[in-house]
Amino acid sequence: MHTFTYEKPMSTDKAVLANGRFIAGGTTLVDLMKLGVEEPPKLVDVTGLPLAQIEKLPNGGLLIGATVRNSDLAHDPTVMADYAVLSEALLSGASPQLRNMATTGGNLLQRTRCPYFRDPSAGGCNKREPGSGCSAIEGHHRMMAILGTSEKCIATHPSDMCVALTALEATIHIQGVKGKRTVAIGDFYKLPGDTPNIENVLESGDLITHVELPPPTKGSKQVYLKLRDRASYEFALSSAAVVAEVSGGHIKSVRIAMGGVGTRPWRSHEAEAALKGKAATPANFRTAAEAALKGAKTHPENAFKVELAKRCVTRALKMATA
Amino acid sequence: MTAGKEVTTIEGIGQPGNLHPMQAAFVEHDGYQCGYCTSGQIMSAVALLKEPIGPSDEDVQHGMAGNICRCGAYPNIVAAVQQVRGHSA
Numbered sequence: 001m002h003t004f005t006y007e008k009p010m011s012t013d014k015a016v017l018a019n020g021r022f023i024a025g026g027t028t029l030v031d032l033m034k035l036g037v038e039e040p041p042k043l044v045d046v047t048g049l050p051l052a053q054i055e056k057l058p059n060g061g062l063l064i065g066a067t068v069r070n071s072d073l074a075h076d077p078t079v080m081a082d083y084a085v086l087s088e089a090l091l092s093g094a095s096p097q098l099r100n101m102a103t104t105g106g107n108l109l110q111r112t113r114c115p116y117f118r119d120p121s122a123g124g125c126n127k128r129e130p131g132s133g134c135s136a137i138e139g140h141h142r143m144m145a146i147l148g149t150s151e152k153c154i155a156t157h158p159s160d161m162c163v164a165l166t167a168l169e170a171t172i173h174i175q176g177v178k179g180k181r182t183v184a185i186g187d188f189y190k191l192p193g194d195t196p197n198i199e200n201v202l203e204s205g206d207l208i209t210h211v212e213l214p215p216p217t218k219g220s221k222q223v224y225l226k227l228r229d230r231a232s233y234e235f236a237l238s239s240a241a242v243v244a245e246v247s248g249g250h251i252k253s254v255r256i257a258m259g260g261v262g263t264r265p266w267r268s269h270e271a272e273a274a275l276k277g278k279a280a281t282p283a284n285f286r287t288a289a290e291a292a293l294k295g296a297k298t299h300p301e302n303a304f305k306v307e308l309a310k311r312c313v314t315r316a317l318k319m320a321t322a
Numbered sequence: 323m324t325a326g327k328e329v330t331t332i333e334g335i336g337q338p339g340n341l342h343p344m345q346a347a348f349v350e351h352d353g354y355q356c357g358y359c360t361s362g363q364i365m366s367a368v369a370l371l372k373e374p375i376g377p378s379d380e381d382v383q384h385g386m387a388g389n390i391c392r393c394g395a396y397p398n399i400v401a402a403v404q405q406v407r408g409h410s411a
Contacts, residue, residue: 008323026323045323075374095388096373097366232387 002033008045012175016205020044024067025101027094028110036120037128046105051209054078060215066105066208070161071096073104083213085222085241089164092226095233105208108162108172108188109200112155113235114144126152127196134196142301143235146309148263149297153196156260157189158235163259164224165211166267167241173210176203182212189264196263217253220245225316226259227308236260238309240316251275251284251321258292261309268292271313280321282314289313332361335368344368347402355393363389367403377409 009015015022020042023029032038051065054076062078073079074090094102102110111117116125116135124133136144136154144154162185170185189200202208226239239259245252254275258266271292278284289310296306336342344367347353354360363386370385382403383396391399 006323023323047323071373096370096385097388232384 002039002041004033004039004041004043006043006045008048010048012049012051012207012209015044015046015049016175016177016207018042018044019205022046022105022207024103024106025069025098026106027098027102028106032111032118035118037118046207051105057212062213064104064211064213066210067103070094070099070102070104070107074099082216083164083168083222085167085224085243086161086164086213088222088224089160089226089239089241092224092236092239093160104161104211107159108165108208108211109202110159111199113158114155115140117155127155127192127199130195130197137299140301141299143237144299144302145263146261146296146298146302146305147258147266147293148191150192150194150196150263152194153192153263154299155192155196155263156235157262157264157266159265160224160226160236160239160259162189162265163239163257164241165213166257166265167222167243167255168213169255171212171214172208173212174202174206175209176206180209185265186267192263199264217243217245220253221320223316223320225312225319227312228260238305238312240309240313242313242316242320244317244320246280246321249280251278251280254317254320256288256292256313256317258309258313261293261296261305268313270294275317280317282318285314285317286310288317330365332365335364342368343406344371344402347405348399351398351402351405352395353399353402354391354395359389359391363391363399367399367406370403371407377407379404382407 021040023043024046051067053065055063057063070090074087080087116122117128123135126134134153145156165185172183172188174181220243223242226236228234228236236259238261241257244254254272256268256271271288274288274291292313293306293310336345344364366386366389375381375385379400382400
């Protein structure tokens with residue numbers, strides 16, 4: 001492990017100016033430092049910043065501080081009542097010990113579990129070392145993505161929380177050296193393309209300060225369904241977050257996001273369009289799932305994910321409209 | 323990052339002759355073999371008592387997830403935790 005300096009600013013202004021690598025729970029970064037994947041010369045601890053609150057907004061929305069712990073967010077009474085899909089997604093991820101440490105901002109920035117990314121001795125990885133190739137494409141890729149991939153990278157975005165935030169249309173508040181701005185979660189993550197090392201729109205010094213949720217959709221039902229190799233403490237092979245509003249047996253509105261299959265949390269506007277105004281029937285759900293996976297690109301070991309993801313979306317829609 | 327904070331270890335919750343109820347329950351239910359994971363299992367189990375989880379064995383299993391016991395003492399661990407929580411396993 002390389003040596004590094006450490007500082008703990010007590011204001012967001014100072015944190016932004018510190019110009020280092022932010023650390024909060026450390027559940028991603030410390031692992032990657034031990035593995036030699038990340039070697040930040042300067043760690044800036046953000047746990048002293050006043051960002052650990054969950055506040056109701058005048059417009060009925062919710063403002064979640066970046067250092068709110070995953071466990072606290074999952075068990076917050078407002079989140080459980082009005083944003084159940086977020087609570088379910090959080091509780092389906094990692095383990096209680098990790099959730100007690102991991103933060104909202106950190107979860108947004110957690111990095112892929114692709115084994116070639118996490119092991120510098122395992123061969124090339126364009127995400128870890130641009131230009132070194134993608135070992136997963138010809139190697140082991142059972143867990144890898146089938147949506148949003150490129151010739152350079154097929155790594156899956158690992159988060160459950162971000163899938164729920166995508167279905168909830170969250171907005172990310174950022175403070176940078178040039179001031180404050182907000183970015184919709186749908187615009188936050190970048191596709192790998194030719195530069196899989198660039199994963200989001202954050203620039204040097206940018207600090208995530210809050211995640212804002214819009215007012216809850218009245219009368220909507222929310223579901224997070226996660227399919228995986230083990231019943232707990234495992235990443236998704238496929239997951240679906242659904243926020244649906246049914247009226248008279250028809251879909252009034254629906255938002256669908258998928259996890260475990262995309263290079264970023266995967267919103268499916270195609271599936272949503274296929275359902276709008278349609279009867280809430282299994283056949284229509286299946287049609288929507290087909291639309292969601294239409295652009296899937298598979299490799300031999302992960303081809304099963306296409307059908308698995310379709311069934312996952314179909315079943316989540318069934319649960320959310322029952 | 324933990325400078326100045328209080329850290330409770332297994333030694334801080336009980337001692338021989340004055341065991342924490344969770345430690346006593348692990349002994350009673352034989353919740354270990356080699357003992358390698360036991361400190362972590364018990365500390366997680368003690369923390370779990372304060373967490374908002376359901377009453378079932380499955381809830382305990384999810385609440386204890388991430389604590390790996392290669393001896394496979396899981397059923398006995400769940401029984402010990404449930405006894406302390408006041409639920410029969």
